Amino acid sequence: MNQELQQTRTKTRIQKRNRELIREAALDVFSQRGFRGATLDQIAELAGLSKPNLLYYFPSKEAIHLDLLSRLLDTWLDPLRDLDPAGDPKAEILGYVRRKLELSRDFPRESRLFANEVLQGAPRLTEVLGSDLKALVDEKSAVLQQWAAEGRIADLPPKHLIFAIWALTQHYADFEVQVRAVLGEGHDPYAEAQDFLDLLFTKLLAP
Known part of the structure; x- marks a missing residue:
């Protein structure tokens, strides 16, 4: 039970960290290129994540932009x-x-x-x-x-x-x-x- 709780906490920390990585990267990309000029590939690369991994946290470019x-x-x-x-x-x-x-x-x-x-x-x-x-x-x-x-x-x-x-x-x-x-x-x-x-x-x- 303790091991399961620890695994859940670790997963939660990783998820929180990855969300912040995506937000930070998206902020750089959107502020430099605007919404139209920004792409998910650019954001994922800057965040150090794969595009599918990014889409696990945010379903679209619009969702990231609206979140910010x-x-x-x-x-x-x-x-x-x-x-x-x-x-x-x-x-x-x-x-x-x-x-x-x-x-x-x-x-x-x-x-x-x-x-x-x-x-x-x-x-x-x-x-x-x-x-x-x-x-x-x-x-x-x-x-x-x-x-x-x-x-x-x-x-x-x-x-x-x-x-x-x-x-x-x-x-x-x-x-x-x-x-x-x-x-x-x-x-x-x-x-x-x-x-x-x-x-x-x-x-x-x-x-």
């Missing part, structure tokens, strides 16, 4: 969820900008995966974008509007303010090669971006 996107969305939305209506408006918004920039710094492949999906019309994310994401943006936009109505921040279109934060932070991941090429050696793009974005949004948010 589903895991990514929670991570991507958490910083906006953390915007606290009871907090200081300026501190909350600047904190959101910092958290989004940190996501770009720490998860550049995930950012490019999401960008590629949206650029292709978001066929695997349309429902989520129109439901979970929209509901969250609507909720936080109402908070921003209330702060503006109270004279605590500038009166700005709240959804476009959120769009601007997305664009200005995710740019550093999605166009990292371009950013580093233009800045040249000896620059830390994310540290410099943080200083700039703090200054930009401090001025922009002033009532």
Whole structure:
């Protein structure tokens, strides 16, 4: 019985490891080639598994891609969820900008995966974008509007303010090669971006 339990645990560990190997490989391939350019053969080779072995864990390329996107969305939305209506408006918004920039710094492949999906019309994310994401943006936009109505921040279109934060932070991941090429050696793009974005949004948010 103990031997059977040990064998089950070993099998479970191997399965978990192989799933993570596939996810890591797929993240590299999808973020570099996009969904259409990626193949199961490329993912299997990078994961160090045979294609039939890969298909044991995920039945299709679509299944792997959807798995990655589903895991990514929670991570991507958490910083906006953390915007606290009871907090200081300026501190909350600047904190959101910092958290989004940190996501770009720490998860550049995930950012490019999401960008590629949206650029292709978001066929695997349309429902989520129109439901979970929209509901969250609507909720936080109402908070921003209330702060503006109270004279605590500038009166700005709240959804476009959120769009601007997305664009200005995710740019550093999605166009990292371009950013580093233009800045040249000896620059830390994310540290410099943080200083700039703090200054930009401090001025922009002033009532």
